[in-house]
Amino acid sequence: MRFVHTADWQLGMKAAHVGKAAERVRAARLEAIRNIQQLVREENADFVLIAGDTFEDHGVSRKLVGEVGDLLAGFDCGVYLIPGNHDHWTLGGVWDQARERWSKRVHVLTEAKAVEVKGGWLYPCPLTQRWSDQDPTEWIPQESGDGIRIGLAHGSLRSPLWEGQQNHPIATDAAQRSGLDYLALGDWHSVKEVPGRGGAVRVAYCGTPEPTNFGEPDSGYVLLVDIETHGSRPRLEKRKVSQLDWWNLQAEIHEAGDLGRLIKTIKQRPNPSGTLVRVRLSGMLFATEAELVEELLELVSKRFLYGQVDDSALIPNPKDDSWIHNLPEGSIRDAAKRIKGIAHDDKDPVARRALLQLYDLANGETE
């Protein structure tokens, strides 16, 4: 059998951290579904498995639910999905609405009961609570038979490194324990293949098809899974489906010119309208380059879908006093020195800004 393993669509999620781009970010997540549709078509997948968190919350609009239903109905094959922890199965939730309106080809599996699929059996582990310390895969029986056995669950693989209580913890040997050929997991937003006995990967997270934030490595994918027969080693292929590019950029400024080079690099980035960029600056700010910070701010905010510059770790160069000496002698110069001291010693953002402001004013630039 061949199927597409996806999860954590988080449709309707809020994106306050990207300002005006929030709506676009949300829309991109729906676009990603279309990309998956395309992939399914191209690869002739037998079915699609969605391992939970299709929706971000039960409180999303009916319109969105309808839209998603239409999208899912547009798949060329059956779609099997389970409620995750964000959209757990509950009375009056999104799945009630889905059941009323969605196509019958979209199977919302709300019971822990084996379902026959093309080429084998599917063992869904729907969540009925937002939080639980129970392993949702425990019910999967070990049965004999020829068909390929696929588990579909949402939770966090048990890890001794985890601090505190894990939500819906799943045993790392769940697949082996239940005699599954493959356990399709959702919850983690990055792709993660968990090698088992003999190095075979029978447990995997597909990650979210569209990143939800900066700093999500290996996200924006689905997994295309092939399994020949029951017992054979699954073949997994990571396929990109995301619409947007979340570019997280760390830049350290050591010398004059670094900032300018950074700006150049950023300008060269392709597809800025589909890119969200976050620039974290650290190091020394040279007085002569003070206006470049403004330029950078302007660049990221105007050119890209969303841009953020964090220059809190950028401190004025303590040795760079030339411009201060060019200030009129007297209280203005004295004041500039003092403000520089505060900016450097206390790393006060107001003082840093004041210094930049003073520099601009001194050089005849007013805002």
Added chain:
Amino acid sequence: MILHRLEVGGFRCFSSKVAFSLDPEQINILHGKNGSGKSSLLWALIRGLLDTHRAGGKSVEALRPWGTDLGPTVVVDFEHEGKCYRLEKNFLENRSAHLSEQQGNKLKPLAHNEKAEERVREILLSEAPTVGLTKPEKWGLARVLWCPQEHLFVDGFAGRVLGNIQELLGKQAMNQDAVALQNRIEKLYLEYWTSQGKPKGGKDAPFWMKRQGDLPKLEEALADSTRELEELHAAQEAAQTFHDERAKTQSRLEESQNAVAELQARVAEFMPLVEKCGKLKAQCDAKRTEAGALDGVIKQIAELRGKEECTGVRLAELDQAIRDSSQKEDGLQRLFEKVEEVLKSLEGGDLQVSSLGQLLEEAEKYNAGRQQLFEMQSRLQQVFQAKEEIQRNKEDLSGLVAPDDATLSTLDQLATKRVQLQTQLDGALLHVHLKPSTDRSMEILQGFPLGTHQLTAGGDVHVSGSPVIELMIEGFGLMEVTGPASSAAELEQRLAQVTRQIGETTARFGTANVAELKKRHQRAVVLEAQTTGVVKARQQLLGGQTTETLQEAIAQFLQRSATTRESHPSWKDGPPDVAAIRQQLEGATQTFQQRRSEARDEWKRLQTELGTARTARAANERERGQLSKQSGEGRESLLRLRADGLSDVERLQRFKDLSVEAVGLDERYKEEVSHLQRLGGDPRPILEQAQKQQETATQAFQKNDRALHEHRGTLKKLLDRAPYERSAHLEEEIGEIREEIGRDKLRADALRLIRETISKCEEEATAGVAGPISERASKLLHRIAGVRMGSISLSDELAPWAVEPAEAEGAIDLEDLSGGEREQVYVAVRLALAELLTKDAGRRELVVLDDVLTFTDDERLKRVLTILEEMRTHAQFLILTCHPDRYKPLKGANFIDVQQLRR
């Protein structure tokens, strides 16, 4: 700025125009009386140069001359940096301001209205007023150099003037670049903040504040939608609970419905059987009842018959018993009557006992009477004795001849008086005591005792007399002794009188011896007392009787005794022995009582026995009566019972038949009952309970169903509102706004930091200004007032606040100085500043002092004038005063008489 000319019209006391010119080089003295308008002219200058022509309000209206509607006008000709200007200003009416520059003979207009005023402010470094007239703190240089009346007090300078001063002291190079930069900073700063450092408000509020104002509503909306979302989540959880609950109640309802159906089937089978059993039971009971009734009749008949027989026997017995008891009664009655008679006879008493009793009584009486007789006789004897004693006492008393109490008292008094007189007389008499040493004769010629007396040697002779004692003593001669003459004679007379009285009083007693008479009196008293006692005793003995009655009583007793003795002759020999008689009586009494007691006992016994016999007979008769009645009733009952017409045999047979039938029915009934029991007992109570449970389960299910339905409705409403989506949009919007606010606020805070830091640096720089000014002003003060007050202390704003005399330990507050000294301190400071702003600045400025040295003495005033003279070279002075003569010492001063201006 140097003032050349001032023209004023329609201004306070100047309804008509007045004008005067000042000497730019000299000290100008503008003088006039109080109220002549000196200060008004200065204020006209101030208002004209510093206020806006558009100023209005009460303070401006007050500039009009009283009672007029004239608009104040001011025309100032002045010079600044080598150029001459004219400023014409009209207030209130035809408001306008015109600045012209003097070019030759012509005036070239330079600016009008606000622009004109702006240029003037630049010259004076003053600031525009916000509303109304310009306040002194905004006068700029005029604040320092011009001192209107009562404005001598300096509370500090700030702003551009201070900056100017600082500049002059070389503390800060206020070059154009710095000023321009500072202005740019200020301008940007003022986009966000007020000059007091508060965020601007209203329509001028900065972007971040305005945006901040958008937040509360959004945050509230976010809170609402978050609450709604939480409500939704909670409602979903609750819905699941409702659903589960509904399922449970539905299951319970189904169970109860099944149970009810089952029980109803059982009841359907059970009830007919119950009915059948009921019928059988009823039939069986009926038979039993009939058989029981018949059996009862049979038994009753037998019983009645038996009873009848017994009753007959008993009746016979009772008849016999009644007869026996009647006989017994008769016998007892007879005996009882006999005993009763005996008893009656005994109740009468025993003669012997009574005669003995009587004898005893008489004997006791007799003996008592005798005793009484003896007693009476004794009393009579005592009475007679008492009588005799009384008689004797009376005789003794009459023979005593004693005085009574009154007489005795009189005698006492007379005797006492006599003694007193005697004593007095003795005292009044002359006394001669002779103790002759030889025998001789003496004749008493006057004195006592008169006559011739023989004197014996060694003897005592007393001679007394009055008023003279004359003695013819043998061998001596005549001795005459004299003394007080008058009293002895009187005393003798009185003595003789008293003696006579005594004699008369005691004449009847036979003696004049008072002591004797007292004895007699005492004795008489004793005799009287004795007599009284005896009389009382006699009366007691008589006991209210007389002697005759007592004697008569005795006689009667004697008679009675004699009579009694005649009845008892043996008593003549002696009184009867009462004890013996008593003893006899007791014996006889005892015997009699015993007999009587026995008779009484017998009587009681017989009475009791008789009563018992009668009671028994009565009971038998009652019983007989009852039994007769019962027997009659029994016969009637028997007749009734046999009314069915059956014989005894027939009746018995009928009873047996009924019994058999009843047994048969009973067996059939038991069969049916065991059948019922096999069915498990009566299911109706269980069915009833099951139905109740079903009802309860139905209600519970319906309730849960309704609740779930309602909850679904609530859920649907909540879902329709898509709270998550709403809150997501709101969060994003709020996030965006906060970011904008953050950026703008950062800019605002940065500008504020810049301004505040610059201001702090300026302040620190200013602190270095006060020192030099203080030094200058102190020097001037020393010149005016001497070194006593020491140095002047100035604040950072150059306001004097104390002096530091060398003698004092610390600073002395200006308030603690005299008015004149304080005045001089302020003048010194102003002159020091004026010096700085003119001499050091290298320009001439107008310095105005309006009546500022009113408390300064002439000596010190002279010193001030010297200083003014020195400063004249670099400053133009205008001094207003009503004492022009004080300024006469000034050389070349220009005196301007205000009075003259009006003419």
